[in-house]
Amino acid sequence: MSTTGDDRNRQVYHARGVARHYQQKTLTRVEAMALLKYHATFAQLDILDLGVGAGRTTIYLAPLARRYEAIDYSPEMVATMQATMPAVSVHLGDMRDLSCFPDGSFDFVLGACNVIDAVNHEDRGRTLSEVARVLRRDGTFMFSSHNRDLFNALSAPRLELSRNPVTLLLNLLRWVRQVANHMRMTPLREVRPDYALLDDDGHDHALLHYYVRQDYERKQLQQFGFETIEVFDEAGRSLDPNERAPESPHLMYVERKH
Numbered sequence: 001m002s003t004t005g006d007d008r009n010r011q012v013y014h015a016r017g018v019a020r021h022y023q024q025k026t027l028t029r030v031e032a033m034a035l036l037k038y039h040a041t042f043a044q045l046d047i048l049d050l051g052v053g054a055g056r057t058t059i060y061l062a063p064l065a066r067r068y069e070a071i072d073y074s075p076e077m078v079a080t081m082q083a084t085m086p087a088v089s090v091h092l093g094d095m096r097d098l099s100c101f102p103d104g105s106f107d108f109v110l111g112a113c114n115v116i117d118a119v120n121h122e123d124r125g126r127t128l129s130e131v132a133r134v135l136r137r138d139g140t141f142m143f144s145s146h147n148r149d150l151f152n153a154l155s156a157p158r159l160e161l162s163r164n165p166v167t168l169l170l171n172l173l174r175w176v177r178q179v180a181n182h183m184r185m186t187p188l189r190e191v192r193p194d195y196a197l198l199d200d201d202g203h204d205h206a207l208l209h210y211y212v213r214q215d216y217e218r219k220q221l222q223q224f225g226f227e228t229i230e231v232f233d234e235a236g237r238s239l240d241p242n243e244r245a246p247e248s249p250h251l252m253y254v255e256r257k258h
C-alpha cells in the first residue's frame, strides 16, 4: 500500500523525542488576543484541548477551567504531559474519533497551532463533526488553520543566505534536508483553488498540512453546524469575511456551535 500524508504526519508526531520541539511556554500574539477577547466562553467552564502536544496551552487554560481535558494521538506527547503535568487529564486518542467523550460534554474546544490541519479533507470533516458533537449548544470552537491565500504557500524550500560561514553551512544543511523532504512529499501534495495539502517549514517539510481560504472555511464550518463569530490574522487583526490576508500564514477562527 502506498504511503499517505497521514502516514508521514504520524512518522513525525510519533517519533521518539518529538516533544522537545514543543517546549515553548508562551502564547502567540493572536492566541493571547483571541483568548482574552473570548475569555467568557471558557473561564470556569469545560474545555477540551485538541492535539495538546507538550501542553503549551495547558498552562494557561487548565487553571482557568472548571474541567480541562486534553487529547493527542502521539504516545510521545501524552507521555511527556503525564510526566510534566501529572494532575492534567490527557487522553491518548485521535481528534477524528472523540468517542471517549459523550455528546455535549464541553463548552469550549481549542485547536491551537493548526492542529486540525494535520489531516486530509475527508478527515477534516470527521474532525469538525466530532468537535460539533462534543460541544454543547452555543459552545465555542477556537482554532487556527493555514491560510491558502498566503502569497508563498506553494513555494519550494528556500536557502537562507548569511555572511556568517557557520550559519550559512547550517542553513545549507537544513535546506538540503528540506529539499529531500519536499521531493518525498511532492506526490502527496494536492492543490485546489479553495484548499490545498502542502508541506511547509514545519518540521522541515516533513509534514503535510491543510491550507484553506477563509471564505471556503466559513462555508465548510457552516455545514457542520458552526457560525463564524470572528477570524483574526496572525497579528490579531479582525478580518472581513472575504479578506484574503496574503501576508498571514495562518488564521484564527472563533466559531459558535448552533
Ligand SMILES: C[S@@+](CC[C@H](N)C(=O)[O-])C[C@H]1O[C@@H](n2cnc3c(N)ncnc32)[C@H](O)[C@@H]1O
Binding pocket: 013, 022, 050, 051, 052, 053, 054, 055, 056, 057, 071, 072, 073, 074, 077, 093, 094, 095, 096, 111, 112, 113, 114, 115, 118, 119
Ligand atoms: C503542531 S503540534 C501543536 C501542539 C499544541 N497544540 C500547541 O499549540 O503547542 C500538533 C499536535 O497535534 C497532534 N496531532 C496531530 N494529528 C492528530 C490527530 N489526528 N489526533 C490527535 N492529535 C493529533 C500531534 O501529535 C501534535 O502534538
